Amino acid sequence: MTLKGWNEVPMAGLVLDAGNAAEYHTGDWRTERPVWDEEKCKHCMQCWITCPDTAIQVKDKKMIGIDFDYCKGCGICADECPFDAIDMIEEDLEAE
Ligand code: SF4
Ligand code: SF4
Structure with missing residues (x-):
């Protein structure tokens, strides 16, 4: 058997356009959800800094909620x- 050379192997995988993360609402992967208590919140932004999905919503330097499309x-x-x-x-x- 003769093996193919590197330039004879078909391109593998799916090539995605750059900057497309906003199109994928990954929140439906969730099994738990955060519940925010606005009364306790001091708007320190620690949650915003550490959220890996940029799901903490901020307006005028204050936390205003959580974007469940991406959380x-x-x-x-x-x-x-x-x-x-x-x-x-x-x-x-949450559904109950
Ligand atoms: S901004 Fe986030 S981390 Fe800071 S108090 Fe409010 S909920 Fe907690
Ligand atoms: S994705 Fe962000 S908002 Fe959701 S639970 Fe994790 S840190 Fe919190």
Whole structure:
């Protein structure tokens, strides 16, 4: 058997356009969701800094909520909030 050379092998994988992350609403991967307590929030932005999915919504330098289109429910924001203003709950409980 003769092996193919590198330039005879067909291109593999799917090539995606750059900058397309906004098109993929990855929030449906979530099994838990963060619940934000606005009363406890001091707008320190620790959650915004540490959220790996840029799902913390900010306006005028204040947290205003969580974008559930992109939040994957990792719980980092709840772990990092120094004021216990975010709790994680099971996604199914939110639906009830
Ligand atoms: S880390 Fe906590 S207190 Fe700070 S902005 Fe986020 S929810 Fe508010
Ligand atoms: S649970 Fe994870 S993805 Fe969702 S807002 Fe918090 S840090 Fe971001």
